[in-house]
Amino acid sequence: MLRFAFAILAILGASAWGQTPKPSHPDPLKFVYKYDIVFNVVRSVFVDMGFSIELEDRKGGRLVGRPYEFISGSLTSSEVDKVAIKRDTITGDWIRARYIPEALIEIITPTETMVTIRTRFEGLNRDIDGTEKWMALESLGAIERRILGRISMTLLGNELQYENKKGFWDKEPASPDPRKSRSYPTRPPL
Numbered sequence: 001m002l003r004f005a006f007a008i009l010a011i012l013g014a015s016a017w018g019q020t021p022k023p024s025h026p027d028p029l030k031f032v033y034k035y036d037i038v039f040n041v042v043r044s045v046f047v048d049m050g051f052s053i054e055l056e057d058r059k060g061g062r063l064v065g066r067p068y069e070f071i072s073g074s075l076t077s078s079e080v081d082k083v084a085i086k087r088d089t090i091t092g093d094w095i096r097a098r099y100i101p102e103a104l105i106e107i108i109t110p111t112e113t114m115v116t117i118r119t120r121f122e123g124l125n126r127d128i129d130g131t132e133k134w135m136a137l138e139s140l141g142a143i144e145r146r147i148l149g150r151i152s153m154t155l156l157g158n159e160l161q162y163e164n165k166k167g168f169w170d171k172e173p174a175s176p177d178p179r180k181s182r183s184y185p186t187r188p189p190l
Contacts, residue, residue: 023085025141026148028116030108031155038113038155039063042103045150051101061105067122069098076123084121084137095132096124099143115151117144 031038042063046053051065071079077094080086084097104116121137 023138023140025139026117026145028104028114029148029152030112030114031152032112033155034111035061035105035107035113038115039105041154042105042115042151045147045154046101046103049147049150061107063103063105065101067098067100069096072096080121080123080137082140083142084123084139086123086135086137092125092127094123095126097137098122099139101143101147103147115148117147117151119143 051068054066055064076097080097099119099121102118106114108114119139121139122134123137125135126132
């Protein structure tokens with residue numbers, strides 16, 4: 001009976017910790033635009049997002065950015081968990097993380113072009129003995145969706161225009177307007 005209780009607790013305990021997230025890479029997007037237009041937009045989105053271009057192959061339809069370090073310090077492990085999966089169970093600390101964005105642009109017809117975004121994630125792990133090693137991580141697809149979203153918003157012309165609204169603490173102090181007086185409800189006549 002005691003073994004049965006331990007088995008139930010083990011099963012319930014394992015499910016209580018949750019499951020590891022599964023990669024969900026976005027599908028390539030097809031645009032009804034000529035190849036040159038799409039390639040130029042993808043390049044401008046890469047530059048706008050702060051990626052330095054390492055390889056630009058216009059004929060081959062490939063655009064690769066330089067490694068982009070998106071986090072360093074004590075929060076690296078938790079931030080990596082939001083965008084990638086750490087496959088190896090390694091002791092030590094995660095001290096940096098970076099990814100390399102890549103865009104593949106393909107001609108489907110003279111007026112249709114397909115864009116695929118891939119990223120290669122790496123995390124710098126410092127072992128207990130002080131050795132550091134870049135480890136490959138598996139992308140969850142969040143960064144790819146963000147880049148594809150920017151590309152589609154730019155191409156479709158529906159880029160969101162955010163108003164620069166100030167929050168409460170950013171506003172200048174102001175005194176109440178004396179012309180706006182509050183009228184309190186009066187008692188209705190009997």
